[in-house]
Amino acid sequence: xxxxxxxxxxxxxxxxxxxxxxxxxFGAGFFAYYGRVTGKEHxxxxxxxxxxxxxxxxxxxxxxxFFVGLVGFFPDAAYYYGTALxxxxxxxxxxxxIRGSFYAFGNYGSKDNSFYLFxxxxxxxxxxxxxxxxxxxxxxxxxxxxxxxxxxLAGELVSSPYSWSVxxxxxxxxxxxxxxxxxxxxxxxxxxxARELLRTFALFWSPPTIxxxxxxxxxxxxxxxxxxxxxxxxxxxxxxxLLCFLAAVLLVYKKKRFGTSFILVMLQFFFxxxxxxxxxxxxILDPFITIYSGYTNPEMGMALVAAFIAGLLLLIPSLxxxxxLFLFNADYVKGEK
Amino acid sequence: xxxxxxxxxxxxxxxxxxxxxxxATIGVGVPVLISAAEFIGIRKKDDHYILLARRWAxxxxxxxxxxxxxxTCIGLQLSLLxxxxxxxxxxxxxxxxxxxxxxFFFEAIxxxxxxxxxxxxxxxLHHWLLSIPVIxxxxxxxxxxxxxxxxxxxxxxxxxxxxxxxxxxxxxxxxNPATPSKVLHVLTSSYMTAAFILASLAAFxxxxxxxxxxxxxxxxxxxxxxxxxxxxxxxxxxxxxxFLAEExxxxxxxxxxxxxxxxxxxxxxxxxxxxxxxxxxxxxxxKALSFLAGSSFDTExxxxxxxxxxxxxxxxxxYLFDSMVSIGFFALGISAxxxxxxxxxxxxxxxxxxxxxxxxxxxxxxxxxxxxxxYAEVGRQxxxxxGYMKVAEGATQADNVGVTFLMFLALYIVLGIITVTVxxxxxxxxxxQAEFDDRFPDSPGIGQ
Numbered sequence: 001x002x003x004x005x006x007x008x009x010x011x012x013x014x015x016x017x018x019x020x021x022x023x024x025x026f027g028a029g030f031f032a033y034y035g036r037v038t039g040k041e042h043x044x045x046x047x048x049x050x051x052x053x054x055x056x057x058x059x060x061x062x063x064x065x066f067f068v069g070l071v072g073f074f075p076d077a078a079y080y081y082g083t084a085l086x087x088x089x090x091x092x093x094x095x096x097x098i099r100g101s102f103y104a105f106g107n108y109g110s111k112d113n114s115f116y117l118f119x120x121x122x123x124x125x126x127x128x129x130x131x132x133x134x135x136x137x138x139x140x141x142x143x144x145x146x147x148x149x150x151x152x153l154a155g156e157l158v159s160s161p162y163s164w165s166v167x168x169x170x171x172x173x174x175x176x177x178x179x180x181x182x183x184x185x186x187x188x189x190x191x192x193x194a195r196e197l198l199r200t201f202a203l204f205w206s207p208p209t210i211x212x213x214x215x216x217x218x219x220x221x222x223x224x225x226x227x228x229x230x231x232x233x234x235x236x237x238x239x240x241x242l243l244c245f246l247a248a249v250l251l252v253y254k255k256k257r258f259g260t261s262f263i264l265v266m267l268q269f270f271f272x273x274x275x276x277x278x279x280x281x282x283x284i285l286d287p288f289i290t291i292y293s294g295y296t297n298p299e300m301g302m303a304l305v306a307a308f309i310a311g312l313l314l315l316i317p318s319l320x321x322x323x324x325l326f327l328f329n330a331d332y333v334k335g336e337k
Numbered sequence: 338x339x340x341x342x343x344x345x346x347x348x349x350x351x352x353x354x355x356x357x358x359x360x361a362t363i364g365v366g367v368p369v370l371i372s373a374a375e376f377i378g379i380r381k382k383d384d385h386y387i388l389l390a391r392r393w394a395x396x397x398x399x400x401x402x403x404x405x406x407x408x409t410c411i412g413l414q415l416s417l418l419x420x421x422x423x424x425x426x427x428x429x430x431x432x433x434x435x436x437x438x439x440x441f442f443f444e445a446i447x448x449x450x451x452x453x454x455x456x457x458x459x460x461x462l463h464h465w466l467l468s469i470p471v472i473x474x475x476x477x478x479x480x481x482x483x484x485x486x487x488x489x490x491x492x493x494x495x496x497x498x499x500x501x502x503x504x505x506x507x508x509x510x511x512x513n514p515a516t517p518s519k520v521l522h523v524l525t526s527s528y529m530t531a532a533f534i535l536a537s538l539a540a541f542x543x544x545x546x547x548x549x550x551x552x553x554x555x556x557x558x559x560x561x562x563x564x565x566x567x568x569x570x571x572x573x574x575x576x577x578x579x580f581l582a583e584e585x586x587x588x589x590x591x592x593x594x595x596x597x598x599x600x601x602x603x604x605x606x607x608x609x610x611x612x613x614x615x616x617x618x619x620x621x622x623x624k625a626l627s628f629l630a631g632s633s634f635d636t637e638x639x640x641x642x643x644x645x646x647x648x649x650x651x652x653x654x655x656y657l658f659d660s661m662v663s664i665g666f667f668a669l670g671i672s673a674x675x676x677x678x679x680x681x682x683x684x685x686x687x688x689x690x691x692x693x694x695x696x697x698x699x700x701x702x703x704x705x706x707x708x709x710x711x712y713a714e715v716g717r718q719x720x721x722x723x724g725y726m727k728v729a730e731g732a733t734q735a736d737n738v739g740v741t742f743l744m745f746l747a748l749y750i751v752l753g754i755i756t757v758t759v760x761x762x763x764x765x766x767x768x769x770q771a772e773f774d775d776r777f778p779d780s781p782g783i784g785q
Binding site for chain 1: 395398399401402403405406407408409410412413414415416417418419420421423424425426427428429431432434435436437438439441442443445446447448449450453454457470502503505506507508733734735737738740741744745748752755756759763
């Protein structure tokens with residue numbers, strides 16, 4: 001494997017990690033707020049806050065990790081994306097800032113403040129929409145280079161069907177992933193009413209998720225045919241993704257093995273995400289940067305990979321400790337600790 | 338007045354950093370104090386100290402949250418506002434940036450565990466052990482990010498031809514000449530500031546008549562820490578001055594209004610300067626600048642006149658430098674006095690005027706942090722990468738930086754106000770007395 005492929009794979013794994021953990025977090029915020037508005041707060045809020053409290057900061061790090069890594073491995077990306085994304089990037093940042101801080105204000109400060117919870121819930125749906133514009137831009141057609149100046153065509157982005165289908169997919173899959181995870185978590189806590197409510201959320205959001213996926217495919221064909229054709233060549237990745245989705249929904253529907261069904265959902269997104277990423281290559285930003293043209297100096301590349309491996313040796317045991325203490329500790333989940 | 342993208346980018350970066358370093362400083366310093374309090378509490382079997390650690394940790398979560406989100410902002414703004422700079426420097430500084438996120442990750446994991454496992458261990462010492470990785474993580478991320486800033490001051494470890502970078506040595510770039518003194522000064526001053534902030538809270542409670550044994554213990558602990566850390570900060574500051582004289586003479590010369598290269602240079606304290614560079618109202622300490630720069634009264638100190646006019650930093654940084662140093666000595670002095678009075682049997686350290694000065698020391702220390710950073714950053718103007726790239730070449734060409742500035746300004750105002758409100762509410766709703774009785778019903782009580 002060439003070092004460029006290794007670099008982009010490392011980054012993609014982190015982005016995938018962020019997609020999963022952030023989806024759980026973003027969706028949870030929305031469900032928590034929905035629960036309060038519809039008077040079902042007592043059913044689900046404690047489940048949600050027991051899960052989120054120890055891990056919300058970790059979720060944020062996944063994201064920082066991805067963009068610092070991207071700039072590190074591919075400094076050219078900083079130049080093009082940096083210039084193009086000033087406005088959408090700043091909006092996403094402000095939303096993230098509101099969300100992170102209001103989570104803390106609401107959870108450690110004023111527990112019963114509905115406005116804090118509203119900000120926390122609403123931003124959870126806006127952030128995926130704002131962040132997904134970076135993925136849309138990567139398909140090309142939204143940036144022009146005139147002489148030494150990089151120009152972002154915001155109008156094109158707003159009027160593109162492809163861009164909107166990505167936004168829709170981002171939002172509905174956040175709700176779907178989150179609902180399936182929380183169903184599993186409530187089941188582990190032995191909290192049947194919470195589980196039942198969250199299960200209906202999971203089932204409700206499953207058809208839109210798969211429909212939005214097809215919509216993205218269809219509009220990609222119009223927007224970037226090269227990418228679409230590449231994707232067709234690895235159609236089996238997307239086929240596996242669909243199978244995992246069907247199996248997961250079936251298990252949730254039959255109220256069996258919620259843990260397995262969440263793993264299946266993770267696999268569903270794993271295949272779709274890596275299929276999308278693989279067919280996107282070699283471009284990072286079509287047509288300006290490929291992983292070969294934008295790659296950092298080889299010395300720095302090696303140093304980054306070495307740092308990455310050393311970092312993982314430190315992180316993996318710590319993450320396992322975190323999960324054993326909170327996620328997979330039956331007493332903690334049930335609220336006995 | 339129409340502001341260009343370069344000015345606006347500088348304004349927005351300064352705004353974000355000025356807001357972020359308040360929380361970053363607390364984030365690096367406070368875990369050390371929390372850990373110390375918990376350790377003493379366990380060793381002395383004194384529940385007051387345990388409660389102290391708990392209450393500090395609770396407030397800390399709020400500041401950490403704001404620190405995390407503003408840190409994310411500055412992390413991304415580097416690329417959003419300075420894309421050309423990042424395209425070039427990214428080749429060289431991505432290693433420490435990358436490692437900083439590892440350290441941050443490590444801290445995030447253990448902070449989460451620390452906060453939610455207070456009562457889960459049979460041996461309290463096991464819970465205390467969790468505070469060590471939190472300190473390691475927060476101090477390590479300060480270390481890594483400071484090496485990036487040090488690199489911008491004294492870049493090395495690469496060759497630049499046009500826009501092409503070659504011959505990169507990642508470790509040489511990280512351990513550049515500015516790294517040791519900067520890291521030392523950043524760490525010691527963060528610990529120091531955290532100690533004085535917590536001290537001013539305790540002093541405030543005592544001054545308002547709400548003080549108890551709990552607050553007196555808090556004050557003594559934080560003042561002892563404050564004395565140690567402000568001594569360390571003074572030493573680190575001295576090392577920094579010697580480093581500047583050696584490697585970045587124009588920064589030191591601008592701060593000291595030192596124009597002619599000479600041996601036995603005078604140190605200028607306070608004073609004013611007019612447009613003809615005539616200095617008035619100053620306190621002049623003969624030959625002290627030479628001593629500061631090289632530990633000998635006849636060290637030659639390079640003057641500002643050696644540098645072309647368009648490569649000189651602005652002269653107003655003198656005021657910041659002097660204020661920072663004065664605050665440092667003020668804090669050192671009052672903590673020394675307080676510690677002296679507490680160990681001298683005949684004296685009473687709880688004098689009103691002393692408590693009042695201690696209340697001031699926290700906010701003043703934070704102000705010194707701001708002054709120090711503005712001095713350090715403005716002192717390397719006009720460079721973004723000293724000797725390689727000027728600030729104007731690094732800034733974004735995108736329009737709309739002005740709108741972005743206003744959006745972030747609004748965000749920080751809101752976050753600042755709500756952070757203070759939430760923190761006040763958090764501690765007013767549950768005074769130490771009530772929490773103590775709640776949590777340690779078997780203890781003899783908090784005492785008045």
